Amino acid sequence: DSGVTQTPKHLITATGQRVTLRCSPRSGDLSVYWYQQSLDQGLQFLIQYYNGEERAKGNILERFSAQQFPDLHSELNLSSLELGDSALYFCASSVAGRDPWNGYTFGSGTRLTVV
Amino acid sequence: AQTVTQSQPEMSVQEAETVTLSCTYDTSENNYYLFWYKQPPSRQMILVIRQEAYKQQNATENRFSVNFQKAAKSFSLKISDSQLGDTAMYFCAFMKRYYGGSQGNLIFGKGTKLSVKP
Numbered sequence: 001d002s003g004v005t006q007t008p009k010h011l012i013t014a015t016g017q018r019v020t021l022r023c024s025p026r027s028g029d030l031s032v033y034w035y036q037q038s039l040d041q042g043l044q045f046l047i048q049y050y051n052g053e054e055r056a057k058g059n060i061l062e063r064f065s066a067q068q069f070p071d072l073h074s075e076l077n078l079s080s081l082e083l084g085d086s087a088l089y090f091c092a093s094s095v096a097g098r099d100p101w102n103g104y105t106f107g108s109g110t111r112l113t114v115v
Numbered sequence: 116a117q118t119v120t121q122s123q124p125e126m127s128v129q130e131a132e133t134v135t136l137s138c139t140y141d142t143s144e145n146n147y148y149l150f151w152y153k154q155p156p157s158r159q160m161i162l163v164i165r166q167e168a169y170k171q172q173n174a175t176e177n178r179f180s181v182n183f184q185k186a187a188k189s190f191s192l193k194i195s196d197s198q199l200g201d202t203a204m205y206f207c208a209f210m211k212r213y214y215g216g217s218q219g220n221l222i223f224g225k226g227t228k229l230s231v232k233p
Contacts, residue, residue, distance in 0.1 A: 002159070033220060043206065043223040056220055088158060092221075103150050103210065104221060106160035 003027065006091050006107035014115055018079040021110045025072055025093030031055070032074040033094070033104060034066055038087040049074055081114045088112075117142040119209050121224035128197045129232055135182075136192045136227045138207030144168075148210045149183065149190045150221065155203040163205070166190065168212075197231045204228050 003026035013019055025032050034046040036059075045058035049068035060066075063081075068074040078085060088111050092104035118141045128134035140149070151163040166174045166183050174181050178198075182191045194201055204226045211219040 035221075042225040043221075045220045045222065048220055058220060090160060092160075103148070103162055103165055103208075108157075108159050111158075 002105050002107065004029075004091060004093050004105050004107035006089075006110050008110060009108065010111045010113075012113045012115060013081060015081055015083060017081050017114075018077065019081065019112065021076040021078070021089055021091075021112075023074045023076070023091030023093075023107060025074070025091075026105050029093035029095050029105070030072065031094045032068055032072070033092045034060075034074070034076050035090040035092065036087050037090060037109070038084075043090070046076070078112070083114050086112055086114045117144070117209050117211065117222050119207050119222055119224035121205075121207055121227050123227045124225075125228045125230070127230040127232055128194075130197055130199060132197055133193060133195045134197055134229065136194075136205050136207075136229065138190045138192070138224055140188050140190065140207070140209050142188070142209065142211075144211050146212045148212055149181075150208040150210065151179070151181070151190075151192045152206045152208060152223075153201075153203045154206065154226070155200075160206075164192065194229075199231050199233060202229060202231045 005024040007022045030051045032049045037043045046060040048056040066076045088109045090109045091107045094104045147168045149166045153161045153163045164176045178195045180193045206226045207224040208221045
C-alpha cells in the first residue's frame with residue numbers, strides 16, 4: 001500500500017456519460033497530480049493541485065476538470081465521455097515545498113472503460 | 116519543453132544476467148531530477164531509482180544502477196542479476212527542479228517492456 005488511495009479501481013461507463021474519480025493523497029502530502037495512461041500515448045500529465053489551488057496544467061481536455069478539497073483529497077471529473085477516454089488514470093501525491101528527492105507516490109490507478 | 120525518449124520498446128534478458136535500458140532527454144534546464152519507475156503487471160507505479168542532475172556520482176540501489184551522462188543527456192538503467200520479478204514496464208522520467216526545491220510535474224518516456232526469462 002503506497003498510502004495514496006484511488007477509487008474506484010475499475011469503472012465501465014457509456015459514451016456521453018460523466019464520471020468522477022477520487023484520490024486521497026498520502027498523509028502529509030499537499031500536492032496531488034493526475035496522469036492519464038493510455039496504450040498509444042503513455043503517461044500524460046493532466047493537472048496538479050497544491051493545497052487546494054491549481055498549480056499546473058498539462059494536456060487536460062476541456063471536458064475534464066479537477067479540484068482539491070480542504071481535506072486535500074482530489075476529484076477528477078470526466079464528462080461527455082468518448083471511447084478514446086478509456087485509459088488508466090493515476091493520482092500521485094508529494095510533499096511540495098521540500099526536496100522532491102523522493103518524487104511522487106502513486107496510487108494504484110482507476111481503470112476507466114468507455115463503451 | 117522537455118522530452119524523454121526511450122528507444123527500446125521491448126527487451127528481454129535471461130534470469131541472472133545484466134540488462135541496460137536506455138533513456139535520453141532533451142532540456143535546456145540545468146537543475147532537474149531523473150527517475151526510473153517500474154510498472155509490473157499489477158499496474159502500480161514503483162520508484163526504482165532517482166538521480167539529481169547536479170550530482171555527478173551515479174545513483175545505485177541494490178541491483179539497480181544508472182549511468183548518468185549530463186552532457187549527452189543520457190540516463191540509462193542497468194539491472195544486474197535479473198530476477199523474474201523484474202519483469203515489468205520501465206519508465207524513464209524527468210522533473211524540473213524549481214527554485215526553493217518545489218516540484219514540477221514528471222515527464223515520462225513511453226516505456227520499455229522488459230521480460231526476464233527463466
